Amino acid sequence: MTIKAVIFDWAGTTIDYGSRAPIVAFQKAFANVGIQISEAEIRQDMGLDKYTHIHKIMDLPAVQNDWQARFQVLPTEDDCNQIFSNFKAILLSSLTEFGQLKPGMSAVIDYLTAHNISYGTTTGYDAEMLALVLERVWIL
Numbered sequence: 776m777t778i779k780a781v782i783f784d785w786a787g788t789t790i791d792y793g794s795r796a797p798i799v800a801f802q803k804a805f806a807n808v809g810i811q812i813s814e815a816e817i818r819q820d821m822g823l824d825k826y827t828h829i830h831k832i833m834d835l836p837a838v839q840n841d842w843q844a845r846f847q848v849l850p851t852e853d854d855c856n857q858i859f860s861n862f863k864a865i866l867l868s869s870l871t872e873f874g875q876l877k878p879g880m881s882a883v884i885d886y887l888t889a890h891n892i893s894y895g896t897t898t899g900y901d902a903e904m905l906a907l908v909l910e911r912v913w914i915l
Contacts, residue, residue, distance in 0.1 A: 780893040784822065785900060789880050790912060794821060796866060796873035797899075801832065804862035808854075810841050824899050825866070829859045863904070870907045 787794035801817045812832060820831040832838055833850045842850045887894050898905055 778892055780895070781887060783894065783896050785896060785898040785905070785908060787821070788877075789896070790876055790908060791873040792877055794818075796869050797821070797825065797828075799873075800862050800866035800869060801828075803865050804829075804858050805832070805838075807861055808858065809845050810838060812838060822899050825862065825901065825904075826855075826859050828899065829855050829862060833858070863901075866904060867907060870904060871911060874908050874911045876912050 783789045785791075786797055798814055798817055802812060802814075805812045812835075816832065816835055816837070817828075820828050823831065833842075833855055839849055842848075842854075884894070886892075900908065
């Protein structure tokens with residue numbers, strides 16, 4: 776079998792070993808409203824666009840129980856929008872800290888280029904988030 780193309784994800788694959796930037800941002804955004812979420816809860820839906828990911832976290836029974844205990848109502852669409860806005864601000868402020876290219880990626884890209892193998896990317900980051908990453912990582 777001949778490899779014709781390779782598709783990379785960003786967070787955790789080409790940059791940010793362990794996807795620390797989104798993990799930290801999710802935890803801080805929820806903590807800002809008094810809701811603690813675990814790394815395991817976040818990782819369940821890693822790879823989704825971040826807005827959808829917020830909704831998935833909000834749908835977790837433990838989060839809904841904590842939210843209802845804290846606010847006496849279930850989370851609303853407005854709550855999701857508020858969490859997402861906060862999450863995005865936190866993530867944008869930390870992407871340059873976590874956005875270093877993982878060791879070996881430059882060599883992989885050099886290899887793919889030298890062997891005429893196409894490559895591309897996918898991501899759960901939105902355009903604004905990805906623009907910050909691309910400023911630091913110019914190889915793709």
